[in-house]
Amino acid sequence: MKNHFLWITFLLILSLNACKSIQEKANDQFLSGQYQYAINSYSQILEEDPDNPEANLAIAESYRLSNRIEKAGPYYEKLAEEDPSFETLYRLGLSLKAQEKPEEAKAAFEKAKGFTQEEEYLAETQRQIEAINLAKGIDNYFPNHVLVNYKDLNTPGADYAPVTSENFIYFTSGRQASGLYPADGTPYTKLFRTRAEGIRVDVGSIQSLPEFQNEEGLNQAAIAISPDGNTIIYARGNSTSPKDIPETALFASYFRGAGFTQPIWMPVNEDETWWNSTPAFSPDGSELYFASNRPGGYGGIDLYKATKLANGDFGNAVNLGPNVNTPGNEMFPRPAADGKFFFSSDGHPGYGKLDLFVAENDASGKQVIKNLGENFNSPNDDFGIFFTEYPKTGFISSNREGGVGDDDIYFFEDKTPKPKIVNVLLNVYTKQRVAGEPDAVLEQARVVLYDSANKQTGGDFSNTNGRVRFTLKPDADFTIIASKSGYFSKSIPYTTVGKTPRPEDLVQEVTNITLDTTIVLDQLILEKSIVLENIYYDLDKADIRPDAAKELDKLVQILKDNPSIRIELSSHTDDRSSDQYNQDLSQRRAQSAVDYIVSQGIDPSRLVAKGYGESQLIIKNAQTEEEHQVNRRTEFKVIEIRE
CATH class of the missing domain: 3.30.1330.60 (OmpA-like domain)
Incomplete structure (x- = not known):
């Protein structure tokens, strides 16, 4: 909901009689964005005064602003009990939703509506309630895809946002960190790579990004590589140095003959105070998609598209509009070659925090948004989808329960069961009619098989036993024509419908069914009645x-x-x-x-x-x-x- 809530400014004038030095330290940490340190300091205050509203508020906001709103619930609940307001109840609802407590979350949202008359706030709260209701009927978009934690690739820290290029996988990781990010207390992240073939990764050869050097004391994350492999774009920020740029921004490195250039700040960022991250190239490399909190959007973080200019830079960024973007956050775009657009969002109806979605056109050409379903999404953050073989295999990132560490890399595969095969082996016997005697074997008759579209699907001459064998599809209609010089040609219809076992009754991977039919030809004699x-x-x-x-x-x-x-x-x-x-x-x-x-x-x-x-x-x-x-x-x- 952007930055409409101004109540946090109370923290600027907090004044506790007790523990004043801790209070001042906590205030400074909060205002400088060192949320984890602020949580630790304010927790000391709550040990002495559990009902302290300023400390409860600051801890709740610290968790929310460091993307851990599920942990903020008890503090918002305490505030709502003591002094209910729209802000505390609304954010309590968000926390309960992230904890996968939908009914309690709806109750908090409903109660929040009684504390405001602002149409924007009422509409957003109602949208949250409707999103919870819609989440109950989500179908799996890829019903047979199976997600697996890549345990050998992940560490106890953060590992996320993998992409592949030229038999290498590139990803973000907190391994080999030289310091902690004060906002959430996790190790600073760097960019790494190792060899990979599809979703098979050489976990024994992981190395720090060789194209250019990772910097210390800040986060480098969410790498994108152009289809031709000559441009690397990534997000860089969260430096504690007052001499550095104040916000996360996109940086680019270009291949120039002997190697890649030192990364430079991209003009598409436009303003140093705007947050820009999670870049992705279009399949042809002519467009750059990214997330930004720049003014004029529809929510906290929106998705944008920039076009490649004549000089190789990207510019003229355009918001993807209110169908994709919501009052919440949209991040980690992934355009596909078939026109579908994958992304992560906490604003569309989902299971908790960030979920994976796809935007696609329906039969009428209207763009619709679909949640990928519970085999991809969880109550936690699920994001950063990348296909190694679209749409069958690839990677996502998630901090769901049961992982190895913080954010983990997961791979997925399409496990659609291979259909059991039924081969219908049809023996066609050719015979000739002999007056007053049993039908006799007719050798060397030409037998041709046609499908229901009148397309020839087989043909041969009958052997010494008068037999020709064809392999037919089950549940299909055919025509068989037999001919031989001196005989009337003859066609007969033949169907395999109802002549094979039901699919649910099949046991073996391949089942052969043998059937027989006979065509009897009459001699063709001129003037014979x-x-x-x-x-x-x-x-x-x-x-x-x-x-x-x-x-x-x-x-x-x-x-x-x-x-x-x-x-x-x-x-x-x-x-x-x-x-x-x-x-x-x-x-x-x-x-x-x-x-x-x-x-x-x-x-x-x-x-x-x-x-x-x-x-x-x-x-x-x-x-x-x-x-x-x-x-x-x-x-x-x-x-x-x-x-």
């Missing part, structure tokens, strides 16, 4: 009945499978009417059958309708209805094979 079974007509009519249409569809398929043949379709009657009547009726019936076939997409030039009436009786002098039925038939024969 073939009877079409079950072609019936109503008495004295030539209309194609539905049952006859079903049988004619089989002939349609034969014509489609054999585009080079031309046929005669003939109709025959029995001899129970006059010759002329039967002749006319059979011609009309043959023509109706041909017209139906043409309606199904067959070229009419491939068809000849011929009515034979009773001129070609199979059973002469038929006596029974069954014998007359044999004579009443529809046939076809191939009359031409076109090249």
